[in-house]
Structure formats: C-alpha cells, structure tokens
Amino acid sequence: MxxxxxxxxxxxxxxxxxxxxxxxxxxxxxxxxxxxxxxxxxxxxxxxxxxxxxxxxxxxxxxxxxxxxxxxxxxxxxxxxxxxxxxxxxxxxxxxxxxxxxxxxxxxxxxxxxxxxxxxxxxxxxxxxxxxxxxxxxxxxxxxxxxxxxxxxxxxxxxxxxxxxxxxxxxxxxxxxxxxxxxxxxxxxxxxxxxxxxxxxxxxxxxxxxxxxxxxxxxxxxxxxxxxxxxxxxxxxxxxxxxxxxxxxxxxxxxxxxxxxxxxxxQFLDANIQSRERNYLRLEQIMTKNPDLVLLRHEHITTLSTFAVPVVCKTPELRDHYLARFAGAGIEIRPMIAGNMQRQPFYEKYVKEKYDLPGTDFVHSNGFYCGNYPELSETDLETIGGCLYPL
Ligand SMILES: Cc1ncc(COP(=O)(O)O)c(C=O)c1O
CATH class of the missing domain: 3.40.640.10 (Type I PLP-dependent aspartate aminotransferase-like (Major domain))
Structure with a gap:
C-alpha cells in the first residue's frame, strides 16, 4: 500500500x-x-x-x-x-x-x-x-x-x-x-x-x-x-x-x-520541498510521454512544491482505467480536490448563480491524484511510475 x-x-x-x-x-x-x-x-x-x-x-x-x-x-x-x-x-x-x-x-x-x-x-x-x-x-x-x-x-x-x-x-x-x-x-x-x-x-x-x-x-x-x-x-x-x-x-x-x-x-522544510519537487519531476518524465494524459505546465514556476501527483486523463473512460490501475497497485488516490465546486451539495443549496466552467468540469471528470512526500521509497516511486505508462 x-x-x-x-x-x-x-x-x-x-x-x-x-x-x-x-x-x-x-x-x-x-x-x-x-x-x-x-x-x-x-x-x-x-x-x-x-x-x-x-x-x-x-x-x-x-x-x-x-x-x-x-x-x-x-x-x-x-x-x-x-x-x-x-x-x-x-x-x-x-x-x-x-x-x-x-x-x-x-x-x-x-x-x-x-x-x-x-x-x-x-x-x-x-x-x-x-x-x-x-x-x-x-x-x-x-x-x-x-x-x-x-x-x-x-x-x-x-x-x-x-x-x-x-x-x-x-x-x-x-x-x-x-x-x-x-x-x-x-x-x-x-x-x-x-x-x-x-x-x-x-x-x-x-x-x-x-x-x-x-x-x-x-x-x-x-x-x-x-x-x-x-x-x-x-x-x-x-x-x-x-x-x-x-x-x-x-x-x-x-x-x-x-x-x-x-x-x-x-528545520526540515527546505529539504522537504526539494525532495517533493524531485519526486514530481521524476514522475513527470513518464507522464509527458504518455498520450493518454494532459500535460501539466509549470515553465513559469521556479520551484514547484507539491504534496500530490496530479494526473489529468484525456477522457473519463481513460481515468476509469487509470483509477483501476492505481487501486490495483495499492496506491491511495483522491479526486482532484473538490472538483467543480458548483456541483457540491452545499453549493447547490446556498448559491443561485452558476457559471459555465468547461476547464474545471474537464478536471472534475478526468483528474485524480496520489500522494507525493519525502518518505516515498525508490520502490514506491517505481510503482507509481509504473502506473503512469500508457495503457
Ligand atoms: C485549498 C485549500 N484550502 C484550505 C484547506 C483547509 O486546510 P485545513 O485542512 O488545514 O483546514 C485545504 C485543505 O486541504 C485546501 O486544500
């Protein structure tokens, strides 16, 4: 796990x-x-x-x-x-x-x-x-x-x-x-x-x-x-x-x-951030070569400090396959935070005005993430990386 x-x-x-x-x-x-x-x-x-x-x-x-x-x-x-x-x-x-x-x-x-x-x-x-x-x-x-x-x-x-x-x-x-x-x-x-x-x-x-x-x-x-x-x-x-x-x-x-x-x-914060960035960039090398996935861009960012590895598939069907793959490998996953907030029950209850949000809807239906932290071992990174290759 x-x-x-x-x-x-x-x-x-x-x-x-x-x-x-x-x-x-x-x-x-x-x-x-x-x-x-x-x-x-x-x-x-x-x-x-x-x-x-x-x-x-x-x-x-x-x-x-x-x-x-x-x-x-x-x-x-x-x-x-x-x-x-x-x-x-x-x-x-x-x-x-x-x-x-x-x-x-x-x-x-x-x-x-x-x-x-x-x-x-x-x-x-x-x-x-x-x-x-x-x-x-x-x-x-x-x-x-x-x-x-x-x-x-x-x-x-x-x-x-x-x-x-x-x-x-x-x-x-x-x-x-x-x-x-x-x-x-x-x-x-x-x-x-x-x-x-x-x-x-x-x-x-x-x-x-x-x-x-x-x-x-x-x-x-x-x-x-x-x-x-x-x-x-x-x-x-x-x-x-x-x-x-x-x-x-x-x-x-x-x-x-x-x-x-x-x-x-x-006292550990700077090393902590560096280690998370290193993990992400390593996994990103696999994701960028995978045509099933959307490329996440961060050229405008000098230090990318993540506590998660976000994955956005090109279709909901592809996401179903990747979710099954991650679950099968024992990797804990989550939806892409709250998805489109307008679709959450509390929002529907209290807010009348809704807007068209095609980008957020896309991420809502096609995205998920797993954890990224300094304690990920070499084997963990290989397991996660193994799930990010094309189907
Ligand atoms: C964007 C964002 N804002 C606020 C919070 C709330 O933080 P906390 O869990 O410390 O209350 C979170 C927690 O995940 C978050 O992701």
Missing part, C-alpha cells in the same frame, strides 16, 4: 520524541510564546511582515474574510471570485460571511485560474475580492491576475494551503495578495497535525486577524495596539479590558503544541 502520506511528521520519531519532552517540561500549553516564535520564523521564511497562527487552514480562510469585513473593506452582499477548483473551506467562508461566491474557471494545463478567466468573468459581473487558490503546488499567471485586480480595485487574497514553497520569478506563492492562508494539516507540506497560518504585510489586517482569532478581544495585541482600542472604547481598567470584545471573532486559536511542532518541522 502507498498511502496519501506515511507519517504525521517528517522525521517522525525525532519529532515525537522532541514533542514529548516539550510537553513534559512546558508550564503552559494554551497559545503563548511557542506560537509567537513559530509565527516569527514563518514570516522570515515566507518573506512577509506578519504571520498569524490558526488551528487550521480552513480557520485561516474564515478569519481572513471576517477580518476584512470587520475592517469595512468587504461587506454583506459583496461578490467574491474564487477558483472553482479548490477546497470546500475556501468557498464556504464566502457564504458564511454573507457574501456572494462567483466561480472562476481553471486552465486544464495549469489547474489554476488564469488572468483571461478573470477578464471574462469581469465582463459579466463586478468583483470586490478574488479569493484565489494556488492549486496543488501549481499557479496560474498570478502576476497578471494581481495586476488586473489592482487596476480594477479588487482585493486579492490567496489560499496557498496547497502551495507552500512554490516560487515564481516574481516571488513566492502566497505573497501576491494582501494576505494568504497556509495549512499544516498532516497531508500537506509541513505538519503540525492540524494548523494554519495567515501571512500579510498589512499591519491593520494582522491586528484584526489577532482579534478575530480570539473571541474579539485585544489580549494578543501589542501594548500600543491595546491602548488604541481601549482609548477608542473608554476602557480604563485592566479588569474591564480582560472581557471587552471589540469586533466579531471566533475561537480559532492554536495551542503551544502547534507552535512547537511548527518550529521543529521548519
């Missing part, structure tokens, strides 16, 4: 041992210094001013929209474009926040929304924001998407939960929008078991994200920020401040275990 992932952590034994020691010695396990240290380390790695740690990538997505709403940059009824090929908790927060999701198609060769898809949609509707997913380590022509958003006053937010470590000549995936989310769920690039992050250079947004993360209070802000909020609302005592709630929030806090694991796993 080749599962989607083999371990909860890279260097599993070493990590679990260090975690056990940390827990035994720790005075406190609820969110505190370890979370802050991980946030600082992650900001440095990503090249962003601020990182805010959450208990999941989905929480990070929800918090970004709530924070933008609290700041008055988005409001009820605003139209938010999103990549129709994405994960449920990218799209659900748009609905949960009382905004209107507008699906954008993807290109079958990059798996991503391209600027021409955005241009086409903007001929039909205005968008106040675009919540763009960088799909499975790949990106579209994200520089042009960013420029188009800037010229039309559209707030660009990235869901980078699937593309930590992907680099383009013009910057790291996750650094193109006002903010980006990351996921540290076990099956993703770097694991804290569950966990997520938002990175941004926008100090006001970072401050609001810290309010949204923890009940709407000011406890996790700097002294200067606390002073500002307390003055604005006439809060004169520390006693009163403890239970004053300034704006809408949730409890989306991580624990010190998340903070510790994040820092510990970061």
């Amino acid at each position: 080749i599962p989607l992932m083999k371990n909860a952590f890279l260097n599993e034994h070493e990590t679990k041992k260090a975690l056990a020691e940390f827990i035994l010695k720790a005075d406190r396990l609820s969110m505190d210094a370890e979370c802050l240290k991980f946030e600082r380390k992650f900001s440095e790695h990503q090249g962003r001013k601020e990182s805010i740690l959450f208990n999941s990538g989905g929480s990070a997505n929800l918090a970004m929209l709530q924070a933008l709403k609290n700041l008055g940059r988005l409001k009820d009824g605003d139209r938010v474009g999103f990549s129709a090929l994405t994960w449920s908790t990218n799209t659900m927060p748009i609905i949960q926040m009382g905004m209107v999701p507008v699906a954008l198609d993807c290109d079958v060769n990059t798996l991503n929304v391209m600027s021409h898809h955005l241009e086409e949609r903007l001929k039909q509707v205005d968008l106040q924001a675009l919540f763009l997913t960088n799909v499975l380590g790949f990106t579209g022509d994200i520089e042009r998407v960013r420029d188009l958003c800037a010229s039309r006053g559209i707030i660009l937010i990235e869901d980078n939960c699937e593309s930590l470590g992907t680099v383009l000549p013009s910057g790291k995936a996750g650094n193109f929008g006002v903010a980006a989310s990351f996921s540290f769920f076990v099956a993703h690039h770097m694991s804290t078991i569950e966990g997520g992050m938002v990175c941004t250079d926008d100090q006001d947004l970072a401050e609001m994200l810290r309010i949204v993360r923890a009940n709407g209070w000011d406890r996790n802000l700097t002294a200067v920020q606390q002073h500002k909020w307390r003055k604005r609302y006439d809060i004169h005592s520390e006693f009163q401040a403890k239970y004053t709630f300034y704006d809408l929030g949730f409890n989306l806090r991580p624990t010190e275990i998340t903070g510790f694991l994040g820092q510990f796993q970061m």
Whole structure:
C-alpha cells in the first residue's frame, strides 16, 4: 500500500520524541510564546511582515474574510471570485460571511485560474475580492491576475494551503495578495497535525486577524495596539479590558503544541520541498510521454512544491482505467480536490448563480491524484511510475 502520506511528521520519531519532552517540561500549553516564535520564523521564511497562527487552514480562510469585513473593506452582499477548483473551506467562508461566491474557471494545463478567466468573468459581473487558490503546488499567471485586480480595485487574497514553497520569478506563492492562508494539516507540506497560518504585510489586517482569532478581544495585541482600542472604547481598567470584545471573532486559536511542532518541522522544510519537487519531476518524465494524459505546465514556476501527483486523463473512460490501475497497485488516490465546486451539495443549496466552467468540469471528470512526500521509497516511486505508462 502507498498511502496519501506515511507519517504525521517528517522525521517522525525525532519529532515525537522532541514533542514529548516539550510537553513534559512546558508550564503552559494554551497559545503563548511557542506560537509567537513559530509565527516569527514563518514570516522570515515566507518573506512577509506578519504571520498569524490558526488551528487550521480552513480557520485561516474564515478569519481572513471576517477580518476584512470587520475592517469595512468587504461587506454583506459583496461578490467574491474564487477558483472553482479548490477546497470546500475556501468557498464556504464566502457564504458564511454573507457574501456572494462567483466561480472562476481553471486552465486544464495549469489547474489554476488564469488572468483571461478573470477578464471574462469581469465582463459579466463586478468583483470586490478574488479569493484565489494556488492549486496543488501549481499557479496560474498570478502576476497578471494581481495586476488586473489592482487596476480594477479588487482585493486579492490567496489560499496557498496547497502551495507552500512554490516560487515564481516574481516571488513566492502566497505573497501576491494582501494576505494568504497556509495549512499544516498532516497531508500537506509541513505538519503540525492540524494548523494554519495567515501571512500579510498589512499591519491593520494582522491586528484584526489577532482579534478575530480570539473571541474579539485585544489580549494578543501589542501594548500600543491595546491602548488604541481601549482609548477608542473608554476602557480604563485592566479588569474591564480582560472581557471587552471589540469586533466579531471566533475561537480559532492554536495551542503551544502547534507552535512547537511548527518550529521543529521548519528545520526540515527546505529539504522537504526539494525532495517533493524531485519526486514530481521524476514522475513527470513518464507522464509527458504518455498520450493518454494532459500535460501539466509549470515553465513559469521556479520551484514547484507539491504534496500530490496530479494526473489529468484525456477522457473519463481513460481515468476509469487509470483509477483501476492505481487501486490495483495499492496506491491511495483522491479526486482532484473538490472538483467543480458548483456541483457540491452545499453549493447547490446556498448559491443561485452558476457559471459555465468547461476547464474545471474537464478536471472534475478526468483528474485524480496520489500522494507525493519525502518518505516515498525508490520502490514506491517505481510503482507509481509504473502506473503512469500508457495503457
Ligand atoms: C485549498 C485549500 N484550502 C484550505 C484547506 C483547509 O486546510 P485545513 O485542512 O488545514 O483546514 C485545504 C485543505 O486541504 C485546501 O486544500
């Protein structure tokens, strides 16, 4: 069996041992210094001013929209474009926040929304924001998407939960929008078991994200920020401040275990990404020579950081054959994330406006993926490679 992932952590034994020691010695396990240290380390790695740690990538997505709403940059009824090929908790927060999701198609060769898809949609509707997913380590022509958003006053937010470590000549995936989310769920690039992050250079947004993360209070802000909020609302005592709630929030806090694991796993991150890229490029050599499969393009990407090997067949019948082949070889597989989101039951229930999405429909019917991680052995890679030859 080749599962989607083999371990909860890279260097599993070493990590679990260090975690056990940390827990035994720790005075406190609820969110505190370890979370802050991980946030600082992650900001440095990503090249962003601020990182805010959450208990999941989905929480990070929800918090970004709530924070933008609290700041008055988005409001009820605003139209938010999103990549129709994405994960449920990218799209659900748009609905949960009382905004209107507008699906954008993807290109079958990059798996991503391209600027021409955005241009086409903007001929039909205005968008106040675009919540763009960088799909499975790949990106579209994200520089042009960013420029188009800037010229039309559209707030660009990235869901980078699937593309930590992907680099383009013009910057790291996750650094193109006002903010980006990351996921540290076990099956993703770097694991804290569950966990997520938002990175941004926008100090006001970072401050609001810290309010949204923890009940709407000011406890996790700097002294200067606390002073500002307390003055604005006439809060004169520390006693009163403890239970004053300034704006809408949730409890989306991580624990010190998340903070510790994040820092510990970061020491392996660069090698981890390199190893995943090496695996993918090796398997790609087989896929590019297979006429049954669609060629996935990434010439515009300098480092392709994937946690999966996406496979797009040319027809649904071919996919049936390849699915049977992978299953027969004991390789765990998944659909191409949520496929066309418009076809998901929750979407049908809550959203009236539907759009034509030929590219996403194609990937929905013809795509699947298996896992890609550093622990894949030579034999595993040969088994996966063996399934990628023409039928
Ligand atoms: C694009 C995308 N966004 C958000 C998430 C949610 O991340 P998490 O599982 O950490 O909540 C995922 C998870 O797979 C994802 O693929």
